Amino acid sequence: MKGNAIKYEQDNIDTDVILPGTYLKLHDYSEIAEHAMEGLDPDFHSKVKEGDFIVAGKNFGCGSSREHAPIALSHSGIKAVLARSFARIFYRNAVDGAFLLPLEIDEDAYKGISDGDELEITIEKNEIKNLTKNQTYSMKPFSEIISKIISAGGLFKYKP
Amino acid sequence: MNITEKILARGAGKSKLEPGEIIFANVDSVMLHDVSGPGVIKVFEKLKKEGEINVEKLHDPSKVWVAEDHFVPSAEKVSAENIVKLSKFTKQYGIERHFRYGMGQYGICHTLSHEEALVLPGEVYVGGDSHTNTTGALGSFACGLGHTDIAYVLLNGKIWFDVPETLYFKINGALPENVMAKDLILKIIGDIGTDGAANMAMQFGGDGIGKMSVESRLTLTNMTTEAGATNGIMDPDQKTFDYLAQHGAGPYTAIHDDNDAQYFKTFEYDVSELEPLVAKPFSPENVVPVQETTGIELDKSYIGSCTGAKYEDLEAVAKILKGRKVKTRTEILPAAISIYKKALANGLIQIFMDAGAVVGPPTCGACCGAHMGVLAKDEICISTTNRNFPGRMGHVESQTYLASPLVAAASAVTGKITDPRDL
Numbered sequence: 001m002k003g004n005a006i007k008y009e010q011d012n013i014d015t016d017v018i019l020p021g022t023y024l025k026l027h028d029y030s031e032i033a034e035h036a037m038e039g040l041d042p043d044f045h046s047k048v049k050e051g052d053f054i055v056a057g058k059n060f061g062c063g064s065s066r067e068h069a070p071i072a073l074s075h076s077g078i079k080a081v082l083a084r085s086f087a088r089i090f091y092r093n094a095v096d097g098a099f100l101l102p103l104e105i106d107e108d109a110y111k112g113i114s115d116g117d118e119l120e121i122t123i124e125k126n127e128i129k130n131l132t133k134n135q136t137y138s139m140k141p142f143s144e145i146i147s148k149i150i151s152a153g154g155l156f157k158y159k160p
Numbered sequence: 161m162n163i164t165e166k167i168l169a170r171g172a173g174k175s176k177l178e179p180g181e182i183i184f185a186n187v188d189s190v191m192l193h194d195v196s197g198p199g200v201i202k203v204f205e206k207l208k209k210e211g212e213i214n215v216e217k218l219h220d221p222s223k224v225w226v227a228e229d230h231f232v233p234s235a236e237k238v239s240a241e242n243i244v245k246l247s248k249f250t251k252q253y254g255i256e257r258h259f260r261y262g263m264g265q266y267g268i269c270h271t272l273s274h275e276e277a278l279v280l281p282g283e284v285y286v287g288g289d290s291h292t293n294t295t296g297a298l299g300s301f302a303c304g305l306g307h308t309d310i311a312y313v314l315l316n317g318k319i320w321f322d323v324p325e326t327l328y329f330k331i332n333g334a335l336p337e338n339v340m341a342k343d344l345i346l347k348i349i350g351d352i353g354t355d356g357a358a359n360m361a362m363q364f365g366g367d368g369i370g371k372m373s374v375e376s377r378l379t380l381t382n383m384t385t386e387a388g389a390t391n392g393i394m395d396p397d398q399k400t401f402d403y404l405a406q407h408g409a410g411p412y413t414a415i416h417d418d419n420d421a422q423y424f425k426t427f428e429y430d431v432s433e434l435e436p437l438v439a440k441p442f443s444p445e446n447v448v449p450v451q452e453t454t455g456i457e458l459d460k461s462y463i464g465s466c467t468g469a470k471y472e473d474l475e476a477v478a479k480i481l482k483g484r485k486v487k488t489r490t491e492i493l494p495a496a497i498s499i500y501k502k503a504l505a506n507g508l509i510q511i512f513m514d515a516g517a518v519v520g521p522p523t524c525g526a527c528c529g530a531h532m533g534v535l536a537k538d539e540i541c542i543s544t545t546n547r548n549f550p551g552r553m554g555h556v557e558s559q560t561y562l563a564s565p566l567v568a569a570a571s572a573v574t575g576k577i578t579d580p581r582d583l
Binding site: 093160 | 528
């Protein structure tokens with residue numbers, strides 16, 4: 001998986017800024033995506049490219065259970081969110097709905113990656129290569145069930 | 161085992177469970193509303209198109225109940241169409257418990273859960289809304305999930321959980337006058353932070369909980385979501401059972417902590433020393449004594465939501481508004497029709513309107529920035545709701561101070577953030 005980082009150097013990026021409440025009435029995935037990150041970065045929709053990654057701090061996706069949040073990001077082209085930690089429901093929604101990969105990174109990766117850096121992510125090796133800066137970081141491996149659900153392609157395809 | 165572990169063990173058909181274990185638990189009660197409902201319908205449509213999973217029949221429609229709360233009354237056609245979609249869905253799948261706007265009892269889903277005793281002690285309850293945690297105050301495992309997970313529960317009757325560690329909050333003493341459960345939960349979130357209970361259960365106990373009304377307890381579990389908790393829970397006692405009986409509960413088997421129940425960590429709070437607090441913009445963890453914010457000029461006092469518009473909350477507001485006039489726009493939205501009717505019968509609505517406040521229908525409304533009184537740029541609001549992230553209640557540059565109903569009412573009558581003890 002290769003793509004560029006869109007970095008938000010802050011903790012607690014909540015679902016109200018990822019997809020503001022007024023758009024919860026929308027259920028068409030591409031319409032939802034038009035408003036992704038509107039509460040934090042109004043330019044997000046125009047700058048995001050297919051295959052990009054979001055890089056952020058702790059507790060990404062805190063707040064609501066709205067599946068609109070991972071839907072908005074994934075249908076904007078985001079393949080993975082790299083964060084210091086995730087809020088529970090955002091993490092589950094991202095994995096169970098097979099919208100994007102939530103990757104837990106350490107302080108080195110968080111500090112090391114700058115906005116716009118090109119990254120290459122190898123899930124099997126739990127490795128993130130920063131091709132722009134020629135650095136390599138490790139990431140936290142998925143738990144067993146998360147890994148199985150991701151491999152299956154979402155909760156509905158997973159056979160317990 | 162503690163109560164969370166015991167309920168999940170029962171749900172998973174196991175005699176013993178450890179935190180960290182992955183289980184599939186059978187679900188006893190499942191809720192969807194006018195945001196998660198259409199989200200679930202979308203998942204069903206996707207599955208139908210893929211053709212691998214049969215979506216023609218639910219696992220057990222009798223376990224499902226539906227609320228219309230976020231976007232009622234419909235402000236525009238998209239919201240109106242979502243209600244139509246939801247109605248078609250409940251009809252098609254034989255879901256009988258659908259609480260409809262404008263047809264008798266309806267209200268915010270979490271409020272209906274206790275007003276209508278829809279979830280009982282010992283049950284595994286999941287809802288398509290993050291504040292599903294609320295209902296755990298009555299002794300159930302209550303947990304919020306997204307659309308895909310709720311769709312999975314509807315079709316399979318079970319869902320996976322990572323058995324949470326439990327943080328135990330031992331509450332001692334009685335709340336002083338002018339201090340409410342809302343102040344206590346703000347204090348706790350201020351102390352542990354918005355990820356302080358991430359992926360963990362928050363259990364409340366101690367003589368302080370014993371002294372508290374069931375509605376106050378529900379305020380505590382409601383905002384466990386703001387600390388990132390998987391669920392909020394309390395070991396049910398006689399007050400719980402009496403409350404449920406008054407609200408028409410059917411038979412149930414309560415589950416309690418074992419004598420040797422283990423907790424990951426215990427926190428103790430003596431609430432007799434607690435003072436009124438607020439959470440400043442833009443996070444529920446940004447908590448300070450109300451005294452540090454008094455005098456801030458307001459554009460609105462909002463008394464609503466599953467957190468702060470139960471009957472007891474409205475009573476607290478009425479105590480302050482009685483014989484006074486509001487000096488800022490004040491909106492009061494009882495959280496369910498049953499609460500509205502009780503407030504009407506007991507003269508509270510008259511007090512609110514004599515004070516100059518507007519009384520609206522039950523709805524999540526402006527709490528989540530949906531409609532019915534959202535904030536403009538730079539507007540400042542004091543609110544009995546649960547979140548104050550940027551843009552939560554409207555414009556991204558509006559500001560919300562979270563507070564108890566007493567603080568919100570005291571602030572309404574002065575037009576500035578006010579400590580109720582100073583009135």
